[in-house]
Amino acid sequence: MYLVHAELRRTDxxxxxxxxxxxxxxxxxxDEGVEHVVVHAGTEDGGPLVGLFVVASGVEEAERVATRVCLRALDDQPELAGFALTGCAVRLVPGFFDLQFRQEPGGQDMPGPS
Known part of the structure; x- marks a missing residue:
């Protein structure tokens, strides 16, 4: 499951x-795999931030699904007509990857050959 963040901008x-x-x-x-959605009132530029929890085979698929669902919602739901999608991506968590790199020899995040 991936957490995809969709950034919205108010058009009015x-x-x-x-x-x-x-x-x-x-x-x-x-069959799109969107299991849960959370909404946060505002980002730095004032637009809402939507978190979509997506079951997908990879990051790119999760981002495509989240983008498609958000665009569909903005197009089909009259209550969301005053918003536009400005970005939709899985956020990297640097601390998590830094920890993995420190724990694995050679900076690999996957085990090396046996």
Whole structure:
């Protein structure tokens, strides 16, 4: 499962609907793997940040699914008409990878040959 962050930008002064999570979940397809959605009121530029938890075979697939679901929600849900998608990506967690590199010989994040 991947946590994909979707950044939204307001195109007008519309407030984020209180049922934004439901609106986005209602926009997912039955086989798209979106399990859970969370919404945070604002990012640095003032737009909402949406977290989509996506079951996928890899990061790129998870990002594609999250992008597709968000765009569908923005297009199909009239309550979200005042928003645009500005980015959709899995965020790297540097501390996690730094720890892996320190624990594995040679800086590998996968075991070397036996």
């Amino acid at each position: 002064n519309a407030p984020l609907p209180s049922d934004a999570v439901r609106l986005i979940l209602d926009s997912r397809g039955p």
